[in-house]
Amino acid sequence: MDAALTLVKGTPRRMLPNINAQRRTLPSSVDVDLADPAKAVVLDAEVPVRRLLDPQLYELRLTVSTAERAAHPMLQATVNGLGTLITLIDQSGRPQPSGVIDIAAAFAVSTKLPADQLVFFLEARTFESSPLLRGRAIADLHVSFTDGNTKVQDVTLKGSAASLVLTGDLDAPTRLYIADTDDNQPSVLDITSAMAGSGVPLVKVPAVVCNGDTWLQDQFQVAMTFDDQFEQMGVIVHLPRMRSNSRPSDATSNLAIFADKHFPSVNVGVMKDFWTSKLSVTASTSAGAPTQLQLTLRDTNPILTAMTRVSVLWSELASVLQALQASPAAPSRAPEFYTRRKSLASNLNVLRTRSIADARLRAMRDAAANALQAKLAAVDQLMPLVGTKVRITINGTAFELDEPQINKLASTVFDLHSSTNYGGNIEVSPRTRSAPFGKVVVGSVASEDLRFLLDRLDRQTFSQPTVEFDTSWLGVGHVDEIVGFVPSNLSNTGPFCIVRGSPTLGLTLLDAVKKARDAGVLVTRLFRGRKWAHEETAADVQSLLPPNAYLFLVGRFGKYDLHDFDTVPTTIPPPPSAYFDDRRFLILIRQNMAPRAYSASMIVDEVLEICRETNRTIDDVFLGSKRQSAKLADYPLMKGFTDKEFSQITDAGLDTVFSQEFDGVPVVPLPMIFDRVDSFLTEQTMALIPGLVNLQQLGHLVMLPKPYGPRMRPAAAVDLLKAFLLGLDSATLPTALRDAALKNLTVGGLHRRGLDVTTHWTKAWVYSIEFDPTALNKSGWSNAPETLTTIADLFRDGFDEFKNPARDYAKDDSPLNAPADKQYRTDIQKVKDRIKNANPSNFDSRDYPASSKWIKISIPENTVDVFEAFTQFILEGLGLTVKFVDSWFYHTHAGGIHCATNVMRTMDAATLKTAVAQSLANQPGSTGGGSS
Structure with missing residues (x-):
């Protein structure tokens, strides 16, 4: 007698899990019907009776002759190694959990030929890395033949579940997903434009399917699996996320229904195991009786x-x-x-x-x-x-x-439920010699289930080693906030490089900008036209507040006299001067009310003074750039940490870890500024300027968040950036990139790339709160709609009439003598006229935006964002096509373009075979191992 797994193409050793939907093709668009609870998409393994022609059912053929059955009248075959991972399917397509086969009874109903064989099927339900297997041993598959209590024969089956492989960041893109809601339309429209000609389809998830959630990167991780014949199946690893955007929610659904219903298809499976894993809880009933809950x-x-x-x-x-x-x-x-x-x-x-x-x-x-x-x-x-x-x-x-x-x-x-368990905290490096399927880069992971999966990926045959560095200092805790991988054409350094957010570079660049501003060079404010979101009601699980830098600016900064706002003006004379200059934007309304927004504009001096110490600490300590020399006593924001903890933090920083795991791979710094904290013992931070490393790449096309940094006239920007680049040594920036940037950095080069064009997204009935003495609510503030007048006011510092205005430029005005306000009213009309002439069809007769849909208007000021220009020329030196896209909606919710999108990727057959061969060669005992 014998038992064997058979397949038309040969004996399988790696079985693809039956987590796809064989009779369904992956739709090219997302159907709004997915939001209908009655519309279910069922995985093949969830169907009570399986289709026996399903390719993910693997034939188990038992051979028992007539003579053997006569010699063993009570013969049974027990398939061992079944359970969560592998299921036995009988000839009718029904699961047989026990794995016990009564040989005589089975032959009595069998219609299969030849007469001495029985046919059953084995089905892989998941992967060996599944969290459902945490704490459980994986038994070998074998069939035991017994006659009563007598063991007759034991046959080992050469089969196991195929490996789960997370797709690499530089694998070939096949489609990009983004949510399609009103709030994120500037991002959707910019990405649509940026992707034109890329050959990669853009798939939009309708708002009704999103359930108010737009964080596609975090909801699922794209992966793949393959069998011994190199047949591939895409896998969506549905991560344990129930947030709506960046916040916990009472809602029963978010993007979860999209992940579960859209992807199951003939070539794509969905791994839902994080959602069915059980948590054991000890509690007492209200009557005091102890109980154990499985949740x-x-x-x-x-x-x-x-x-x-x-x-x-x-x-x-x-x-x-x-x-x-x-x-x-x-x-x-x-x-x-x-x-x-x-x-x-x-x-x-x-x-x-x-x-x-x-x-x-x-x-x-x-x-x-x-x-x-x-x-x-x-x-x-x-x-x-x-x-x-x-x-x-x-x-x-x-x-x-x-x-x-x-x-x-x-x-x-x-x-x-920690956000560290989401997709933004899982990046997969390009392939290396020692890791042919790439290395899985994660931050500080909280979930035991996810840690189990990562450990199994590291130890499986087709290994993906885990690279972990400390992100506990980040509010969201994701690696994509600080690091990423992009293709590179630098000679002698391999096909990819690392992009790393650099607070030190950000501070140094802002210092250079401030120096120019102090010398009288026109420099605009940061974040012009942008608005900080504030959502705070008693019903909210977690409030969405403006960044700490803004809260500090309107509260404890103390550089501006804000006492004019202590009382609401009620008399006929004009109100105090603070109502007429930019101090009126320094407002925070802590009430149980509808979502509100505030002008985000900040002067470069404000950013540096409020955020300098935070960013110095991040780069030196948490990223580990000064691991060898940093001392606890030199960092006041680290007060409360012990020397041992301080050392552990620097040892676990990105720079320390990556220098070991990616030795020889170029690191390209991109300027970054994080939000203020008063103590890292009690607080975490996130990007204040939209993080340039939170990018999405499609081959050699990279889409980065618009940083909304300070802008200068093109010639001044060229002079500043050339001097800045010449001051960077090769340890900070690869010399080849610096030289390429210096060569291309000209006024004409800025113009050809459109970097000297300022734009602004607006629509009718966009509001922001400011102090207003004439407010109808008699509270001293109003929720003002955006008009041509407010837009001109927000962008006026890009025009010569308003060069480098102080926030409190009217502080010396009085109700009866207001020269600063008078000059403002004369000059602002010129700015309004220029903006309206540049956008003749975008404003109505009352100077309101002419559409209820988002429109991009031009601000004819001839300035360049120095953060954009630096990044553009540096990344072009890697052979990349660079596109900046709006990400402000995501930024105000603690994210960026990488958070906003998710990309299906695939590995071509030749690359897969090479990776498999190299993985096998790297196994212990092999003579073909490698390193690096």
Whole structure:
């Protein structure tokens, strides 16, 4: 007797998991019907009765002669090694979980020929790297023949589940996905234009399918698998993400339905295992009876949202209290969850009763306290204190957890839902000699399930080693915020290079810009025309606030006199001067109200003064650029860390890790500025200037976020950037790139690339809040619609009449003598006329934007963004086509263009065969191993 796995093309050793949909082709567009709950797309392995012609069913042929059956009348065949990974399918297409086959009974119903053979099927349900296998041993597949209690024969089956391989960043793109909602239309339209001629299809996900979520990169990781015949199947690894955009949400769906319903097809499978993995929770019923719960990812989302409310409220209370102290206390780490929950009411009372002399700060305190009181009411309802326990509701049933139980649950749930488990924190390098399928680059991963998958990818035959560096200092914690891979045509360095966000380069470039501005060279503000988003209501799980730099600017910066706004003008004489200059934009409304926005413009001096120490610390310490020389005492933002922790941080930095894992690969710095923090012990950060490394590449086309940096006249920008480039040594920037940039960096070169064109996205009924003495709400502020007048005001510093204006340029004006305001009113009309003449059809008769849809208008000022120009010429030196696209919607939600998109990629057959051969040669005992 015998048993064997058979396949028409030969004996399989690697079985493709049956996680596709054989009778469905991958649609070229996304159907709005996916949003219909009644419309289900079922994987082949989820069908109760399998199709026996399914290529992912592997024939198991048992050979037992008539004589053998007569000699063993009670003969059974047991297929061992079944379970989560492999399933036995009988001749009718139904799963047989036990794996036990009664030989006589099977022959009695078998119609297969020849007469001495039985045919069953094996089905791979997932991969050996699946989190469902965490804590479980993987048994070898074999068939045991027994007659009663007598062992007759044991046959090993040469088969196992195929390997899961995450696709590399430079693998060939086959299509790019982006959400299609109103908020992100500038990004959609810019990307559509940038991709024209690329040959890569752009697939838009309709808003109704997005469920208000647009973070495609984070929802799933693109992968592939292949069998012994090199037949490939694409795989969508559906990651454990239930956020909406960048925030936790009470919503039951986000982009999850898109991942599960759109992709299953004949050549693409979906791995849903993170969503079916179970979390064990110890709790007590309200009657005090102990119980053990088994919860899926969806089950834990309501727990997450309730716990997030607690943690966010505690942090906001601590932040406000710290900001209001005359001498802020030394930072300390947040306590465990139970202590945070228990202290909320008392901390709020401390805030309300604190004595504050300054009327403006007192008003800000009262507004914050009222907003936080509403949030506490929501917490009290969702997660009330019951004696010494905390009550939570799970699937409609109330449970009470004591301090150790709730602390353990909080730690586990926060790790399970951490943004570090999402696609933006998983990058795959191009292939190297030692890693023919690339290395998986991750930041600080929280989830045990994801760590298990990464460990298995590292140890499988077709290995993808894990490269991990510390991203715990980042609010989102993703590697794509700070590093990426792009193709390179630099000689003698290989086919790719690393792009790395450089705060040091960003600071140095801004210092050069400030020096030029101080010398009288025209330099515009950063972020002109952009708006910081502010979403904060009692219903929100987590508020979306403007960046800390803005909060500091409107609060503790103290460089501008803002006391004119302490009282609302009610008299006939004109209001104080602050209402007439750019101080009127320094506003923050902490109320339970609809989403609002504020002008984002910042002068280069403000950015440097507010954010310098944060960025110095990031580059020296967290990225490890000064690992050998950095000392804890030299970094005030690291106060509270021990010397041992400080050393561990620098050792785990990107520079330290990459110098070991990618030795010899060129690193190209791109200027970057991160948001302010007061202490890295208690705070995290994210990009303040849109991160240029958060890019998307399609072959040699790279699409980068527009940085909205400071702009200068072309000739001045050329002079500044040439001097800047000449000051960079080869350790900072490869000499070949510097020389190529210097050669191409001319006024004509800027013009040919369109870098001297300033544009602005606008539409009818876009609003932002500013101080306004005539506001109808009588509160001293209004939600002003964007018009030609407001656009001219925002961009006026690109015109000679308004060169380098101070934010408080009208501070010396008085109600009866206002020369600065008078000059402004004379000159602003000139700017309005120029903008309107450049955009004759884009404004209506009232000077409102002429369309309710997003339109891109031209600002005829003849300036160049120095961050864009530097990046353009450096990346062109790598042989890349560079396109800048708007990403502001994503930026205000802590993301960029890489976050906004996801790309299906594939590996051609020849490359796959070469990678397989090299992987096998690298195995222990092989004579063909390699390194590097």
